[in-house]
Amino acid sequence: MSIMTEAEAKTILDKVIALSTADECTAQIDGTIDGNIRFALNNVSTSGVITNTDLSVQVAFGKRVGSASINEFSDAALARVVKRAEDLAKLAPENPEFMPAVGPQTYRATNTFSAATAAITPENRAEIARASIEPCKGENLIAAGFLNDNQSFTAWANSKGAFGYQRSTGMDYTCTVRTEDGRGSGWVARNLQDASRFNVDADIQIAMRKASASADAQALEPGKYTVILEPAAAAGLISFMFNFFDARSADEGRSFLSKAGGGNKIGEQVFDPRVNVYSDPNHPEIPSLPWDGDGLPRQRVNIVENGVVRNLRYSRFWADKQGKPQMAQPGNIIMEGGTKSTSDLVRETERGILVTRTWYIRMVDPQTVLLTGLTRDGTFYIENGELKYPLKNFRFNESPVIMLNNIDELGRPVRVGDDGPTMMIPPMRLRDFTFTSLSDAV
Secondary structure, X not given: OOOOOHHHHHHHHHHHHHHOOOOEEEEEEEEEEEEEEEEEOOEEEEEEEEEEEEEEEEEEEOOEEEEEEEOOOOHHHHHHHHHHXXXXXXXXXXXXXXXXXXXXXOOOOOOOOOHHHHOOOHHHHXXXXXXXXXXXXXXXXXXXXXXXXXXEEEEEEEOOOOEEEEEEEEEEEEEEEEEOOOOOEEEEEEEEOOHHXXXXXXXXXXXXXXXXHOOOOEOOOOOEEEEEEOHHHHHHHHHHHHOOOEHHHHHOOOOOOEOOOOOEOOOOEOOOOOOOEEEOOOOOOOOOOOEOOXXXXXXXXXXXXXXXXXXXXXXXXXXXXXOOOOOOOOOEEEEOOOOOOHXXXXXXXXXXXXXXXXXXXXEEEOOOOEEEEEEEEEEEEEEOOEEEEEEOEEEEEEOHHHHOOOEEEEOOOEEEOOOOXXXXXXOEEEEEEEEEEEEOOO
């Protein structure tokens, strides 16, 4: 029952809405089928499939809100979950920032579903694990990784007539390859919607080469260096920064986008003119659902244009309070770049450091988005366009705001998964990136 048809989902949602006696009611059904396989020490350790379907109900009496969820769908179960939500709403204090549910909306369907991903079988997962492990065994390397694939649906409706339904798929693959003595480490990751575009044979070779090449790492004095951040390394920092693209925190003086004297920096030059960032639910590489969590329809929005901040996220409450139009929250982040690969950027670099991955990133100063973290799984010194030798890993202290004002060149964006919205991020060559100390970890 994990993947319902639109008609099946709507029938249940209509029942829930009809059962409610509240001033308004919103109901949502989410169903998923998640497949996975995990391997370590060149052996498969776990594999399985998890299915789940949940119904969540939120009701409001005036500004008193209650919510409840259930994973049963009998008529009696639907009545119970509605009553539970209503009982909780009657006990709740009024929410001073309550916003009423949206009315009927028009959504343009986006291409979030791939039949190839939905068709992945346990045999396919086992073959991907084998294709990751066997080459490593042949080179006396040790592989550890994880593959997760999923198909899902989301359907929601409210008592004001809004309704949406859409299916989605996705897959994540990561693999860390170590030398037998543990002195070398390489890493590769792929985040895709369409599994037919996944090439495990090519990807595992990337991690293997980096593992072999990163043994016998040399120490380099910490300081400011030209760096090339691969997309995954850059995404770890940039995703933190976009957490602060919120109008309320900026207006209230809690963000690097706060303006002295009040207000925010919309319309101001904050980054290098080559920085262009937008969100688009119809992007062919990273489509997102056509609505946000409030049911507002998503559309393409310029976030940063030629280094100028154009839009910040406004909650419905804050938009209403500030007299701004309500706009859906972005479902993805796309940063434009050039046409060159990471390898191209390396070939054109006289001296610098290649960073495969950034890890254990933590906030130091929210007002400047100063972050600290570590490099890992392949850090190399570049000289005259070649990777000359591996480097011991570094701790860095750097702000992505400063980083995006020290751009030397941007490469071709690729899809990168992260904890927040899926992103398209280019590899980037940057000046004066700050490394503060060395790390013995590989």
